[in-house]
Amino acid sequence: MRIAVVADGEGGGWLQELDEAPGPIRRVGDLAAAVREAERARPEPPRWVWSAGEDVYPDLVRAGVRVSRCHDAALTEALLLGYHARHGEASSLGAAWARLHRLPVPEDPVRPLGEGTTHSQPALFEADRSTLPPGTDRLAALVEVHSDQLRRLAELPDPGRMRLLAAVESAGGLAAAEMSHDGLPWRPDVHDEILTGLLGPRPPSGQRPPVLADLAARISEAVGREVNPDSPAQVLRAMAWVGHPVDSTRSWVLERVDHPVVPLLLRYKELSRLHSANGWTWLDTWVRRRTGPDGRTLGRFHPDYVVGGVVSGRWATRGGGALQIPRSLRGAVRADPGWVLVRADAGQLEPRVLAAVSGDDALAAAAAEEDLYARLAVHVGGDRDRAKIGMLSAMYGQTSGDAAPLLATMRRLYPRALEYVDSAARTGEGGGIVRSWLGRTSPAPTGWSAAVSGPGGERRRRAQGRFTRNFVVQATAAEWALVLLASLRQRLPDMPEGAGIVFFVHDEVVLHVPADLAGEAVRAVAEAEATTRATLFGDTPVRFPLAPVVTRNIG
DNA sequence: AGGGTTTGCCAC
DNA sequence: AAACGTGGCAAACCCT
Incomplete structure (x- = not known):
């Protein structure tokens, strides 16, 4: 069951169930209550269809409502545009609707900066950043665009993969809003x-x-x-x-x-x-302080995540630099009294991903181990560090220094894995585009013929080759992380207010939960990993060790 | 004064 | 060991 939803800007909105045919339109005065009710009404929760999770969902989360899944029209539009080499075109609901009607396409709205700072004061359901022409029926436009997106997904050569990508990208939007709201426990006094x-x-x-x-x-x-x-x-x-x-x-x-x-x-x-x-200054700007039960000053860091903000599908953040918290400050991340942090880090994610997507048996055998690089070292007949450099060189396109002889060895030992990234590099060097495992597509280089015909053209080709070489691995690793995140948040439905996933950086998640729920959280992480692996790669021998650790601080 | 670019370092 | 992929961010620098 899908339900299209549009907010009215005053706490209410309109809902419409979408089965084979759209059902009757329902006007509600309290959108949060209506969504909460519909989440509980059936054993199988609905998939909410909305223009952009970042417009609707933060308000729902502030009202204490969490949903299980959604279809984010803006995120899906961006994926579909990218697939057809139309990166950078506007992806808002209004833009998608305008393209359907052959009308002038509006620019995407600029999201206001700094919602995570200590100074901002968000208003309930205030944000209507609709880019539809004034007077347009927003619910009808949403239903129309959603239906068109489903059709465009169905027409793809492998619709299942892009449907999965759209679903987990949308779920990422949910997780991002929840994490931004809950915040990472951050002790100002320790900082x-x-x-x-x-x-x-x-x-x-x-x-x-x-x-x-x-x-x-x-x-x-x-x-x-x-x-x-x-x-x-x-x-x-x-x-x-x-x-x-x-x-x-x-x-x-x-x-x-x-x-x-x-x-x-x-x-x-x-x-x-x-x-x-x-x-x-950072501490004053980005960490909201409050007094804990024992009188100690507690704080929360509220990063502003940008789902799909990086071409590879990694998330970006704006303000506060959440993805670059220096190791020296990690000690300031402390669980609240009576709570614990559960930290899970997917070690060596990218070579594992390469092993899985390339189907290279020898690399997959190494990736079945807890320490992939140690096993590589045995194959290569050198030390672990050298094996690691060789692997990273293959994925990043490094050619200088020690890399060349190492790469030759790698090419002999892991022919299919190396061919996978080499082939992507050749495509990039020729100005072509490549795709991740689920279909996220690299942007085509701009001004290509001019760039490669003039001076420095060869350098430009090599650089584009390194980009596409890395893209197929990094973008698939980002997908693995998205599926994990989506799966994990679905396994934590009964956590109390404020508990759950509180931080995410590329290949690492941190949960903050009451101490007595630590076991449940660890179990959820392990189950999510198994689901993620099977969902993406079937019965691959490759393992993705997460090794969840229960701690009071992650420093 | 204010905007755009360069430099350098942090994260994965 | 050397400078190879994706980014964000702050300060200096350079211009209008």
């Missing part, structure tokens, strides 16, 4: 302790923390004249001045220079990065 320990006490805003100020002074002293270490240009001049000219101030370049200023610069860079990217 502050870490910062103070490394940088000294918090300075007045705009000033350098004591440790950075001291390092900057010692750097100037070691150079023999005033240097602002934040300025790459000044550091370049300083290195030349002390007799060690370099052509960039990257850490790995400086590391090779033997001069007393280098360790100071490296330490400064490291700490300065922490201060500017995840210092006290």
Whole structure:
């Protein structure tokens, strides 16, 4: 059963059941209550059809309602457009409807930034970012576009795969809204302790923390004249001045220079990065504080996830840099009193994915092991690190350094796996497009003939080849993660308010649950992995170890 | 002053 | 070991 739903902007909306033919339209004054009721009415919950989960669902979540599944018309439209090499065209409901009616296609609305900050105050069901022409029946337009999308899915060479992709992409939208709402447990006091320990006490805003100020002074002293270490240009001049000219101030370049200023610069860079990217300003902006039951200050970090925000299908985030939380701050992620975190990390996901999609028996045998790289090392007859470099080189297209002889070995040992990525690379070098396992499609290069005919054309071809080479693996890995997420959230229906998945980064999920439900959460993770593997790859020998760990903190 | 680009580093 | 895929973000830099 599918139910199309449109919000009225005042807490109510319209519902329409979609069986073979659309049913009667029902007007409801309390949309959240109506959705909650319909979720419970049948043993099999409905699939909600809406224009964009990011418009409707956050309000439902704020009202305490969770749904099991949905069809997100905007996300589905983007997948279908991409499949037909029309990346970048507008994908909102209004755009899809306009294309159906051969009308001018509206640009996608720009999502307001910073809903996750400590300062914003969202209003209930306020967001009507409809791009339909004024006066259009929004429910009718939604039903029409949905029906057209089902038809376009059915016409694909392998409709089952893209249907699955649309379903898990849509489910990703649900999970993202839920995670944004619940937030990652983040202890401001612990964060502050870490910062103070490394940088000294918090300075007045705009000033350098004591440790950075001291390092900057010692750097100037070691150079023999005033240097602002934040300025790459000044550091370049300083290195030349002390007799060690370099052509960039990257850490790995400086590391090779033997001069007393280098360790100071490296330490400064490291700490300065922490201060500017995840210092006290970040803490004030992105972590909402509240007082816990025992009087301790608790906090939540509310990332703003962008589902499908990366061409490969990985998620992006906006504001707060949720996907780049430095390891040094992970200690600030702490479970609430009486609760635990369950952290599950899919180790070596990409080579496992390559083993599964390429059907390479030897690589699949290695991917049946807990430590894939260790087994590779046995095959290759070298150490684990070298085997790992060889594998990563194959997937990323590295050719310099040690990579070439390693790749030759890999090509001999894992011919089908290497042919899979080599073939994708050749397609890219020729300006073609490639697809993930479920059908997510790489964007075609823009201005190709001009780009490859002029100077630097060969470099451009190689770069595009590396992109498509990596795309087939990274995009499929992102699909694995989406299926896992979709499966996992469906297995956690009876968790209390605020419990469930609270963080997701490419191949890692973190759950936050009451301590007595830890076992259930671990079980759910294990079951979700089994379902994901079978759903995507059938009875492959490849394993995807998640090794869920129950902890109080993930640092 | 303000916008766009460059540099460099963080994550996976 | 060397600089290879996807990104976000902040500060400096460079222009209008």
